[in-house]
Amino acid sequence: MSQHTPSSTTVEIIDVARVSKSFGPVPALRGVSFTVGRGRVTGMVGPNGAGKSTAMRVILGLHRPDAGRALVDGRRYRDLSRPLTRVGSLLDASALHPARSARDHLRWLAHSQGIPAGHADTLLERVGLASAARRRTGGFSLGMRQRLGIAAALLGDPAALLLDEPFNGLDPEGIVWMRDLLAGLAAEGRAVLVSSHLIGELQHVAQHLIVLAGGRVLADAPVAELSAARGSGGIGLEDVYFRLTQDAARSQGSTMTGEQR
Amino acid sequence: MTFVRQLRAEWTKFRSVRAWVLAVVGAAVVTAALGPLNLSTQRAPSGGAGPALVRGPAGQAVNDSFYFVHRQLAGDGTITARITDLTGITATGPDRVSSEVQGWAKAGIIIKQSLSPGSPYAAIMLTGAHGVRFQDGYTHDTAAGSAIAAPWLRLTRRADVISGEESADGVHWQVVGSVRLSGLDANVAAGLFVTSPSTVHVAVIDVPETNPAAAVATFGSVAVTGSWTPGSWSGGQFGGVGTSGSYPRGVSGGFTGTAETSLTLTGAGDIAPVVGGSVLGTGATVEGFIGGTFVGLVALVVVAVSFMTAEYRRGLISVTLAACPRPGRVLAAKAAVVAGSGFAAGSLGAAVAIIAGRHVAGAHHIYTVPVSTPTVLRVEVGTGVLSAAMAVLALAVGAVLRSGASAITLVMVATVLPYLLAVSPGLPTVAAQWLLRVTPAAGFAIRQSLPRFAQVDSTYIPPDGYFPLAPWAGLAVLCGYCVVALAAAAFLLRRRDV
Numbered sequence: 001m002s003q004h005t006p007s008s009t010t011v012e013i014i015d016v017a018r019v020s021k022s023f024g025p026v027p028a029l030r031g032v033s034f035t036v037g038r039g040r041v042t043g044m045v046g047p048n049g050a051g052k053s054t055a056m057r058v059i060l061g062l063h064r065p066d067a068g069r070a071l072v073d074g075r076r077y078r079d080l081s082r083p084l085t086r087v088g089s090l091l092d093a094s095a096l097h098p099a100r101s102a103r104d105h106l107r108w109l110a111h112s113q114g115i116p117a118g119h120a121d122t123l124l125e126r127v128g129l130a131s132a133a134r135r136r137t138g139g140f141s142l143g144m145r146q147r148l149g150i151a152a153a154l155l156g157d158p159a160a161l162l163l164d165e166p167f168n169g170l171d172p173e174g175i176v177w178m179r180d181l182l183a184g185l186a187a188e189g190r191a192v193l194v195s196s197h198l199i200g201e202l203q204h205v206a207q208h209l210i211v212l213a214g215g216r217v218l219a220d221a222p223v224a225e226l227s228a229a230r231g232s233g234g235i236g237l238e239d240v241y242f243r244l245t246q247d248a249a250r251s252q253g254s255t256m257t258g259e260q261r
Numbered sequence: 262m263t264f265v266r267q268l269r270a271e272w273t274k275f276r277s278v279r280a281w282v283l284a285v286v287g288a289a290v291v292t293a294a295l296g297p298l299n300l301s302t303q304r305a306p307s308g309g310a311g312p313a314l315v316r317g318p319a320g321q322a323v324n325d326s327f328y329f330v331h332r333q334l335a336g337d338g339t340i341t342a343r344i345t346d347l348t349g350i351t352a353t354g355p356d357r358v359s360s361e362v363q364g365w366a367k368a369g370i371i372i373k374q375s376l377s378p379g380s381p382y383a384a385i386m387l388t389g390a391h392g393v394r395f396q397d398g399y400t401h402d403t404a405a406g407s408a409i410a411a412p413w414l415r416l417t418r419r420a421d422v423i424s425g426e427e428s429a430d431g432v433h434w435q436v437v438g439s440v441r442l443s444g445l446d447a448n449v450a451a452g453l454f455v456t457s458p459s460t461v462h463v464a465v466i467d468v469p470e471t472n473p474a475a476a477v478a479t480f481g482s483v484a485v486t487g488s489w490t491p492g493s494w495s496g497g498q499f500g501g502v503g504t505s506g507s508y509p510r511g512v513s514g515g516f517t518g519t520a521e522t523s524l525t526l527t528g529a530g531d532i533a534p535v536v537g538g539s540v541l542g543t544g545a546t547v548e549g550f551i552g553g554t555f556v557g558l559v560a561l562v563v564v565a566v567s568f569m570t571a572e573y574r575r576g577l578i579s580v581t582l583a584a585c586p587r588p589g590r591v592l593a594a595k596a597a598v599v600a601g602s603g604f605a606a607g608s609l610g611a612a613v614a615i616i617a618g619r620h621v622a623g624a625h626h627i628y629t630v631p632v633s634t635p636t637v638l639r640v641e642v643g644t645g646v647l648s649a650a651m652a653v654l655a656l657a658v659g660a661v662l663r664s665g666a667s668a669i670t671l672v673m674v675a676t677v678l679p680y681l682l683a684v685s686p687g688l689p690t691v692a693a694q695w696l697l698r699v700t701p702a703a704g705f706a707i708r709q710s711l712p713r714f715a716q717v718d719s720t721y722i723p724p725d726g727y728f729p730l731a732p733w734a735g736l737a738v739l740c741g742y743c744v745v746a747l748a749a750a751a752f753l754l755r756r757r758d759v
Contacts, residue, residue: 023758061586062579063758078586081263089583095576097278104277112270112584152580 012037013160013191014087019058019068020215021051028054030215031068036160036193041186043206043223044195047245050212052195053091056162060089072160082113088153089162093145093169098138102129102148105137106155113156123151128177142169150181160191167201179205199241211241213248267585267594275568275598284564285602288557292610292644295553297617300545303627314535314544314628315379315500321712322631323399324503325378326530328514329371330496331452338487339417340370340451342480343431344387345523346411351460351474352509361474364390365718366457367532368478370416372423373450374442378500381442384454384532385414385425389476391716395425395438400534402716403438413482421445431482452494453480455528458505461538461718473507475514475529483520494520498528504541505717506530535630537711537726538719545629547640547710548726550618551611554644554708555677558651561606565599565652566668569659578759588754592660596747599656600649607648611641632710643707643732650704650739651676657746661753675742676701683723690722694729701742703728706735 014036021029029051036042044052057063059070061077072080072087080086096105106120124133127147132140137148146166153161163182167175182205186192196202202209209226211219219226227237276282317323349362369386383397393405393412405427413428424439457476498514506529508514516526535541572578585591615637622629632640651672659668680702683693697703706728713721721727728735 057579057758060579060583062582080586083586084584091579091583092576095580097274097571097575097577099278099280100274101277104273108270108273108277109580109584111273112266114266 013073014059014162014193015071015074016055016059017068017070019055019065019070021054021058021063021065027215029058029065032212032215032217033068034210034217034220036191037208038159038191039186039189040207041182041192041194041205042208042210043199043202044193044210044212045199045202045241046195046197046212046218048197050197051215052197052212053164054215055212056089056091056164056193056195059162060087060091062091082156084109084113084156084158085115086156086158087160087162088156088158089164090146090149090153090166091162091164093142093149093166096137096140096145096148099136101134102137102140102151103133105148106151109152109155115156119155120151123155124148126154127151143171143174146170146174146178150178154185158190161185161193163192163194165195165197167196167198175201199238203237211244213245216248218244218248263585263587264590264594267590268597270584271591271594271598275602278571281564281568284560285606288560288564288603288648289606289610289613291560292551292553292557292607292648293613293617295556296550296614297621299552300549300618300621300627301625303625314504314631316631317379317399317534318381319398319400320631320633321400321636322535323379324500324505324531324533324535325380325399326498326500326503326506327367327371327454327456327532328496328516328526328528328530329450329452329454329499330494330516330524330526331373331450332485332492332494333448333490334372334418334451334485335448335488335490337417337419338451338485338489339415340453341413341415341431341482341484342370342453343413343482344368344411344478345481346477346479346525347387347389348477349389349457349474350477350509350512350527352472356510358509358512362389362476363457363460363474363718364388365531365533365716366455366474366476367394368455368476368480368526369453370414370425371452371454371532372416372418374445376450376499381445382532383416383423383425383440383442385416385427385437386454387412387414387478389457393427393437394716396532396716397423397438397440397442399532400714401440402714405435405437407435416451418445418449418451418487453483453524453526454499454532455526456506456530456532457528458531458533458718459507459529461720473509473512473529475508475512475527477525477527479518479523479525481523483524494524496526498530500530502530504535504544505533505719531717533717534712534714536714536717536719536721537630538721541630541711541719541725545618545622545627546726547615547618547630547632547637548708551614551640551644551708553614554607554611554648557606557610558648558677559673561599561603561648561652562655562672563669565603565655566659566665566672568595568599569656570663570665570668573663576759582759589751592657592747592751592754596653596656599652603648603650603652604645608641608645611644615641630711636710636712639732640708640710643736646736647704647707647739650736650743653743654701654739654746657743657750660750661746676704676739678702680705684726686724693723697723697728697735698730698738701739703730703735704739706730707732
């Protein structure tokens, strides 16, 4: 089951169309299409290996799709001249040089975009890392690294944000902070795409959900609509998600035995 | 513009990892310090101060040693003489000599600015195996067109111009060469000379062998024109024997006969630039001063490889390419950063090493082979370019292999290993020279300060510091490897998913 319900109230900024990507014999994405609109948080949820990270990497030009295309503002990411001012991203909070300070990490990113280096300190303040600015990131907890990653994503004041599992490693206080931050960013009119393998992390912050499993989009709909879809008798979003992904696993199994869909 | 932004970004990345900055500073320090430190542990050759090398007009080291039978000439004039015989006395073993004459044994007529070693001169001469030559300024050598047995030679001074001629019969003369020696005094020392370098022999497996040798020449029909100081010809060994000459045991310089009949001179030494190899003897060289470059290069290679492979260790490359989605541009910016750091460390290190080395050599009474200023500059700038090229090569190999340990190993195996093999005795010279032509180690040729001259026989082989390629040609080979490695790295960075 796959449905695509474009919202008439938002302008799409990220447009992924019929993207397929395999790593050797292993298909990671199979004809994936979705859009991410401004002014809302779009959650991308699916089990591990569903293709969430691959989809984000394709958008960022880090993976070349075998078929299809991914556009940002109507252009390929690699054709953007100062990409971080259009799309901020956080794929892996641990992608840091451990000997470099948080401040220097943001400063080199700022230099690469022609952004004043002073923004680094402003951002560190905003994510609550001002006191750790000059410390080497090698000693940072995962939560601190997530905050630094958020700072890096926001550095260019981008209209779109791609965040891969940003709740990982956050303590309850951090989770609340992250939710408020995402809601605030969407309220500012930005397009926010957030992935998680736990639907619970997303259900209170996302207005729109893309359910991904086995490299396919199983659902792409507003949260309210999804909850209502099978909602005879108050089935929660988690149950909907669970049923969707189970269906996918079954059909994938039958495909593997040679049955055509 | 976008490249400049990425360059700034990569530079910030580089300088914000303290270990890398310290390693580059360390590379400069070891380049500057190791050579002079090593020299300071050496003792001067026994007999106190070593021989003071003579400097030629261009500041380079020269030999100015010969047996000289001379008078003073005021103003213009000529000397004519016929060389009726040129033979040698060459030691072939303890207390054994042969009459073999060295190829570059010289007998002829010379006009010299003064009796101080290293002063300007011009000379026409018969050589042991290379016919009649006109030579001046220690490095200039002109061959006569014809091969005449027992030739007549004539050297003429006319104002500042000295010209040399040869003749088969003393009647028909042919100019071999001429030179303007500006500022030549009115009074010059002029006369007959004989000199001969020692033997040089390179075995296949190079154990250079050198034996003392002298030359004996008979001059007939000596005639002069012009205003000569009255009195008879006086003879003496001029300027010792230099680095490349020595008399066989029991033989010394001297002359017999009279100018009216014939004069027979015996001499040893050379009038030629000092080169390296077996004829150099013990002296401190610029190459020795910058011996620390190799250790410095190891540090630079490790830094350059890490600068690239650190991107892969924790997936930082994804952040880098998200910020700059053009892999070629990222690679170019990184290459510029490591090249700049390498150049600074290499050139500054070499410059300090040469200054410090000269001081240490002076303090320890070890003579330093004089080298002209352009050569010193070439070695300093060249060491910078060499270091930059090695760093870029290391960066590119790091990008291809994405593993620090294997990249460092590969770069070392490709550069330092062939060099060490080539300069250690035991490898046949031909193999050593090919290693220094086709491997990236060819780039080390830029360090060579010792000159090579066709008119001086020596062991021009890698263990003696001689590269088969000219300095910049050798460096170009290394740069070629850099270009290939960079192209491979750029291709792979573009093709790979990250």
